[in-house]
Amino acid sequence: MSLKTNYIGHDSQYKRFKAEGMNGWNDEETWQAWKTEILALIASDGFPKSGKVLELGCGAGDVALLFAEKGYQVSGIDIAPTAIEWAREKAIRAGLRAEFEVGDVTNLGRWENGTFDIVVDGHCLHCIIGKDRSEVLKETYRVLKPGGIFYVSTMCGEPKEPEVLKNYDPESRCMVYSGVAGRYFGRAEDIIKEIEKAGFKIRRHEVRGNNDTQDDLIVLAIKQ
Numbered sequence: 001m002s003l004k005t006n007y008i009g010h011d012s013q014y015k016r017f018k019a020e021g022m023n024g025w026n027d028e029e030t031w032q033a034w035k036t037e038i039l040a041l042i043a044s045d046g047f048p049k050s051g052k053v054l055e056l057g058c059g060a061g062d063v064a065l066l067f068a069e070k071g072y073q074v075s076g077i078d079i080a081p082t083a084i085e086w087a088r089e090k091a092i093r094a095g096l097r098a099e100f101e102v103g104d105v106t107n108l109g110r111w112e113n114g115t116f117d118i119v120v121d122g123h124c125l126h127c128i129i130g131k132d133r134s135e136v137l138k139e140t141y142r143v144l145k146p147g148g149i150f151y152v153s154t155m156c157g158e159p160k161e162p163e164v165l166k167n168y169d170p171e172s173r174c175m176v177y178s179g180v181a182g183r184y185f186g187r188a189e190d191i192i193k194e195i196e197k198a199g200f201k202i203r204r205h206e207v208r209g210n211n212d213t214q215d216d217l218i219v220l221a222i223k224q
Contacts, residue, residue, distance in 0.1 A: 002130065003129055003130055003172055003174060003176070003180075003181040004179055004180045004181065005129050005130075005132070005180065005181055006180045006182075007079050007104070007127070008079055008080070009180075010078075010079065010080045010083070010127075011079070011080035011081060011082050011083070013025070013080075014059070014060070014080045014082040014083045014086065015082050018060075018082060018086060023060070023062070024059055024060035024061075024062050024086070025059045025060065025083075025123075031062065034062075034063065034123070034153075035062070035063075035066065037153065037218075038063055038066050038067075038120075039066065041151060041220075042066075042067070042070055047149070048117055048118060048149065049070075049071075050071060050072060051072060051073070051116075051117030051118060052072070052073045052074075052075070052115060052116045052117050052118070053067045053072045053073065053074050053075070053116065053117065053118045053119075053120065054075045054076070054077070054108075054111070054115075054116045054118070054119045054120070054143065055067075055074070055075070055076040055077070055119075055120045055122045056077060056105045056119060056120065056121050056122055056124045056125070056136070056140070057077075057078055057079075057105060057121070057122040057123065057124025057125075057127065058076025058077060058078050058083070058084075058087060058100065058122050059078055059080070059083045059086075059087070059122060060083050060086040060087050060090065061076055061083075061086065061087025061088075061090050061091060061098065061100060062090070063120060063122050064076040064087065064098055064100070064120075064122075065087075065090060065091060065094060065096055065098060067118075067120075068091070068094075068096040068097060068098045069094075069096065072118075073097075074096075074097075074098040074099065075098070075099040075100070075101065075111075075116075076098065076099070076100045076101070076122075077100075077101050077102075077103045077105060077108070078100075078102065078103075079102065079103065079104055079105070080102075081102050084100045084101065084102045087100040088100050105124060105128070105136050105139070106128075106132050106135040106136050106139065107135070107139065108139040108140070108142070108143050111143045112143075113142055113143065114143070114144065114145045114146070114148075115143050115144075115145075116143050116144055116145065116148060117144075117145055117148050117149070118144075118148060118149045118150075118151065119140050119143065119144055119148070119149070119150050119151070120151045121150075121151065121152040121153060121154060123153060123154070124136075125152060125154040125184075125191075126154045126155040126156075126183050126184050126185070126186075127182070127183060127184075128184065129174060129181045129184055130172075130181075133184070133194060134194070134197075134198070137194060137195060137197075137198035137200075138198055140198070141198050141199050141200065141223055144223040145223070146223055146224075147222060147223060148222070148223045149220065149221070149222060149223075150195070150200055150219075150220075150221045150222070150223065151219070151220055151221075152191075152195065152217070152218070152219040152220075152221070153216060153217075153218050154186075154191060154216065154217050154219075155183060155184075155185055155214045155215070155216060155217075156185065156186055156187065156188045156191055156207060156214075156215050156216065156217035157185060157187065157188060157207065157214070157215040157217075158185070159175070159185050159214065160210075160212060160213065160214060160215075161212070161213060161214065164183070164185075164214070168185070169181075172184075173185050173186055173187075185214070188205075188207050188215075188217045191217055191219070192205060192217075192219065195219060195221050196221075199223065199224060200221035200222060200223060200224070201221060201222045201224050202219060202220075202221050203220045203221060203222055204219075204220050205217065205218060205219045205220070206218050
């Protein structure tokens, strides 16, 4: 089944959030949880303490800039021009070096094979629909160095929130508004299989359940 997408529609959301004085896509509580997750990842045993990092769907740049603060060489890509402009502004204000590019995560052609040591899914993968998902994973695999790390933090499982349930299509497992798919709520085991099919070896994974909001699948995978 082929679903319509409107990835560039995220730009209007970023314009609104910026005009409302928000710090990025997430509210403060959500951002603090995401920040804690990333800092724990960086501090974890065996995780590289330096190297080149690419964030997929970097939005306003907050996660990428956490890595930059820790001394990593950082790049970010997002389809929303407003988000990229915002990320660049934040980098300048913070005095941090980071490369932020407007682009489509299904085509990372601006970067050569084996460019990065680490690729981070910036809560982007659940926004990618249908066959585009395999393209993102294929491109991620290509731009990673052998032995490079792919970190995924993505929505999974059965939807729980009323607004999502109201617009949920169980056949595609997508939230669909007016015929346009906006989020994919894959089963954890299916998402893991997608990542493995792209050539990655799963080092660890877990589902983090929430009582009222969507469960999250966390995966740390290695390019073999």
